[in-house]
Amino acid sequence: MIELKNISKLYKTKNGEITAVKDVSLTIQQGEIFGIIGYSGAGKSTMIRLLNGLEKPSSGKVLVGGQEISSISGGKLRAARQKISMIFQHFNLLWSRTVEENIAFPLEIAGVKKEERTKRVNELIELVGLSGREKSYPSQLSGGQKQRVGIARALANNPEVLLCDEATSALDPETTDQILELLLDINKRLGLTIVLITHEMHVIRKICHRVAVMEAGSVVEQGEVLQVFQNPQAPITKNFVMQVSGKKEAKESIEQILEHFTSGKLVKLTFIGTKSEQPIISHLIKEFDIEVNIVHGSISQTTKGSYGNLIIQLNGKDSKVEEALLHLESLEIQTEVIEHA
Numbered sequence: 001m002i003e004l005k006n007i008s009k010l011y012k013t014k015n016g017e018i019t020a021v022k023d024v025s026l027t028i029q030q031g032e033i034f035g036i037i038g039y040s041g042a043g044k045s046t047m048i049r050l051l052n053g054l055e056k057p058s059s060g061k062v063l064v065g066g067q068e069i070s071s072i073s074g075g076k077l078r079a080a081r082q083k084i085s086m087i088f089q090h091f092n093l094l095w096s097r098t099v100e101e102n103i104a105f106p107l108e109i110a111g112v113k114k115e116e117r118t119k120r121v122n123e124l125i126e127l128v129g130l131s132g133r134e135k136s137y138p139s140q141l142s143g144g145q146k147q148r149v150g151i152a153r154a155l156a157n158n159p160e161v162l163l164c165d166e167a168t169s170a171l172d173p174e175t176t177d178q179i180l181e182l183l184l185d186i187n188k189r190l191g192l193t194i195v196l197i198t199h200e201m202h203v204i205r206k207i208c209h210r211v212a213v214m215e216a217g218s219v220v221e222q223g224e225v226l227q228v229f230q231n232p233q234a235p236i237t238k239n240f241v242m243q244v245s246g247k248k249e250a251k252e253s254i255e256q257i258l259e260h261f262t263s264g265k266l267v268k269l270t271f272i273g274t275k276s277e278q279p280i281i282s283h284l285i286k287e288f289d290i291e292v293n294i295v296h297g298s299i300s301q302t303t304k305g306s307y308g309n310l311i312i313q314l315n316g317k318d319s320k321v322e323e324a325l326l327h328l329e330s331l332e333i334q335t336e337v338i339e340h341a
């Protein structure tokens with residue numbers, strides 16, 4: 001759906017040249033949610049502007065739906081950009097227009113007739129969960145509701161690609177989750193390709209299928225989200241993964257328990273892509289007649305299953321504990337005995 005081939009973008013400034021994007025190649029599949037993560041100045045916004053044709057690359061090619069966005073201009077570019085929509089960190093709504101008038105705006109520009117426009121606006125309001133707020137002004141809405149308007153407006157002309165520019169960075173954690181769930185739902189229902197840029201690994205974990213990590217203009221790592229979480233390579237990726245893995249707390253918990261550790265085995269379980277519905281712990285207790293104490297846990301959901309670690313203390317007959325460990329391995333949960341008394 002989207003292909004970036006050896007893209008570089010240089011800016012000439014008074015103090016010399018700045019390379020905002022350096023030889024980036026990426027392929028984003030149709031229907032995929034693809035995340036680009038990086039700290040401030042990594043080149044994420046420049047990437048978004050290259051993707052929607054607002055900027056031309058200094059070298060390389062940008063293809064969206066087979067069309068080379070980076071080499072067209074004028075009417076052709078405007079037509080191509082109709083397939084690419086965008087939502088923003090600060091929503092960019094028209095403050096003097098109501099919710100329904102904001103959503104109708106791109107339809108008016110596209111010359112859609114009044115009757116059809118009203119029908120489409122109603123569908124979109126329903127889709128983003130804003131029924132009852134049609135006549136409200138943006139100033140009367142919460143941040144989450146404003147972003148819902150932004151999403152509805154972005155979807156008005158049935159785009160093929162939705163670009164999200166730090167779309168949840170201005171929202172509190174709970175509202176962030178609600179908006180991310182809405183994006184996931186829209187991706188599933190409409191098969192829309194979503195590209196999002198963010199500095200928060202939580203956003204990547206929650207909804208992305210694949211991720212590219214950017215640093216100083218380059219993509220330093222890319223891959224399936226679960227794989228990147230499981231085995232981050234670049235130091236910056238390790239930092240991002242730490243944002244959500246709770247590793248520091250785990251270390252402290254282990255140190256604390258080791259001080260008083262007198263019986264059983266202390267085992268670290270690593271879940272990668274495990275189905276969270278499985279009642280693993282209660283099954284261990286019932287089936288193997290052992291005691292299980294949870295010492296520390298940090299398990300997160302990704303679109304491809306659970307990811308994370310659980311540190312448990314197992315007490316019981318040696319043979320039963322061994323059987324329990326074998327059982328866990330049969331469920332493709334990695335086990336590592338950290339300590340035994």
Ligand SMILES: Nc1ncnc2c1ncn2[C@@H]1O[C@H](COP(=O)(O)OP(=O)(O)OP(=O)(O)O)[C@@H](O)[C@H]1O
Pocket residue numbers: 011012013018019020038039040041042043044045046047
């Ligand atoms: N129009 C421009 N002219 C000159 N330099 C620019 C321009 N746009 C971006 N840059 C520079 O390119 C680099 C990448 O900027 P960019 O805004 O793409 O990063 P970012 O990852 O989006 O960061 P942030 O989240 O802070 O916006 C920075 O060093 C920035 O100063």
